[in-house]
Amino acid sequence: MEALPELRVLVLKSNKFDGNMSLPSRSNLPFPKLQVLDISENEFVGSLPQRYFKSFRAMMDVKENQIYRGYDDFGGYLEMRITLKGLDQLLTRLLEAFTTIDLSSNNFSGSIPDSIGNLNSLRYLNLSHNNLMGHIPASLGNISVLESLDLSSNKLDGGIPSELTSLTFLEKLNLSMNNLVGQIPQSTQFSTFENDSYVGNLRLCGFPLTRKCNEKNGQRMQPEEEDDEDDEYGFIDGFGWRSVVMGYGSGIIVGIGIGCCIIRFGRPRWLVEFFFGVGYIYKKKKTRKRATPTQRRT
Template sequence: MGRILLVLLLFYFHVNSSTYSPHSSAPLCLPEESSVLLQLKNTLSLDSKVSDSCNSTSPAKTNSWNETTNCCLWEGVTCDNDTAHVIALDLSCSWLVGSLPPNITLVNLVHLDLSSNTLSGVITSELLAELKSLETLDLSNNNLTGEIPAFLCRMGSLEVLDLSINNLGGNIPTCLGSAYQRRLSTIDIQMNKFQGKFPDFASEYLQILALNDNQFEGLLPRSLAKCTSLAFLNVANNTLNDTFPHWLGSLPDLKVLVLRSNRFHGGLIENEIASYSFSSLEVIDLSENMFTGSLPTIFFQNLTAMKSGSIPSPPAPPVTEAASNPNAPVFNCSVGNLYRSCMPDPIYWNYVEVVIKRFPQKLRVSNSLKYRFTIIDFSKNRFDGRIPEVLGELDSLKVLNLSSNHLTGSIPPLLVHMAAIESLDLSSNNLGGQIPPDLVYLASLAVLNLSHNNLVGPIPQGMQFNTFDIDSYSGNPGLWDCPLPIKCKRFPQPPPDPPRITDQDEEDDSQISFSWKAAMMGYGSGVVLGLSMGYIVFTTGRPWWIVRKIERDWQKNVTNWIRRLQGRRK
């Protein structure tokens, strides 16, 4: 009887566990859409090579596709729970090679991601003609050529367009950024070969604009001031020739402004900047341009987003309908202050990763940079004058880089109030005076570079300053008293007077020649051992008394050895 009850219980739990399995809740794929997907699979080939941005050990997603199974359970496919239509297709990092498919007739498709493959060819209107409901189009990181078709402007539901990291060229369709675009919030066409005049953008719905690493030239269009929802603007690595766009300070949500490596010139004129706040700015990168003049105090006073309590913690990602399918694509919606729509792999964090990689490894390990990332990079320009003391008020600032300019004066002691600073680079300027001793209390500081200035006096000792390499201070002849455990040049000591040689010394010289050579060998070996032990202590933190004891014992043994040799010669 007991065995029968046990069998019944096992059967009961088996039935209930099957009822609540993830596969049983998936809708049944429509036959015509399954056929479209299988046709797409047969159109494209697989290559053993995979993009550097992908996990090379993961199998191709289309390996799970076959006509005997429910396509709503295929990897990379997401179906609507009510209608069973395919609404999302994520074939990113799927080892796909060949030309773009001629068309995709999944009329209910909302998200299409073919990124990080080896697809080639041009983007045709036929490819997207049937996709009336498409909101996200990601063809990034492929080998696509040609131009952006104007047909994209007529896709009324499109919110996110990512064509980055391809070989696209020509001019940008003027309609793409027009005020009539009511849905398009993200345009990412970075790292292509677009050229010519920078296109006009005037849509109040545009939030993300990444046009960096192309061949745009001329002025930054003033129409950008009409993009009142703009939060991210990256135009780095082009040949734009303009003055500082102070008028962008009128954009209330602008968080990231990257103008790096162009031909921007002139000064940050205080009267012009005073009218605009830049109050939401968290990242500003003006490096590798030709800016001149002093750093205006009013500009840094307005950066309220870099002050404590002004940057909210990242919100938790909302649960999406696609989350019910373990094979569904994951759309990262965690950056609520930057994105109003879900999009895969937000380019904001991509930019953060790129910036972090420009710094040493020990800065890259800081997880906080991904969530409260704030940076001021004015390096490699021609700024002059003093460093504004008001920078000390930016106590949420993570990275400050003012290197390779013509800054003078001393390092402001008030920088000690930058409690969150992790990287401070003031190298290659004309700074003088002493290093403020209170900077040792910057507990988060992981990278310091004060090299190639005119700093003098003692280097502060203690806390973080004991961890910095000698290169942090090189090129400052007036600095001295470097902190342990790094090696540093001390003030040179005068050499001792040479000993007088008497007649008696000359007579005894032949008798002690061997012992003198042996003593020199022992002395040289002792120096080597002493330096080696010093290095070990510096790098491991072992106490000095151990080294002194070992060195005394070793020298005593060498002395005894020399005496024994002298006795044998006699």
């Protein structure tokens, strides 16, 4: 298929294809006009196909003012179902500015190459549910028109590059279920993402997470074991088991004190009669009178 220079859409999703896509080939410039690559939910192995990232000319420097390629037989009557921003969508027209790469749900390993940042006209990138390791490349910040980035369910580590804050068109971000550390970058765009974009990274801190960061090194102020314990036994809105135990302990002490006062002084009357029966106060007074010795008249 690398020998098809006019190929613009390649969708092989939801099959049982396997093999290594990074093996060398005879093509010097494979898939120069490819706009859509979807091989998700297969069994491909090895590292990500870096040589493809260097040759996808249709995903580089696309002029934004040329939206439509034209009403040709291909672009005007194409139908394909792909996943965009986590939702399955049916597309009936291929725009020239539309570009997507979906390599999710395979067995790719190794790191994400810096060369992926050369695809500066890429709109959607999904590398989730693989075995990718290493850092998130800062070169992703070069893809200025990127609208969706999903790197979830991998083994990525290190911090979130501050260069990602330049992605002002980014609407969907999913970095969950990795081993990321440090403070989440702060920007106008990043403030729109919620907790589910970062869940599963126990060493991340900062907004929108409730874990605060140390101002010196950007690391969490609380030990990891304490945070894990709070996550496991915590309750809604930050009320953990420690608060509950303190509340119960205080309540027991106050309750015992009130009970002693009621038994000793017999007040309030209605509460005493409720627990000890009607006439308890009078019996108590009568008992006291009998116990008082009578005085003889002189």
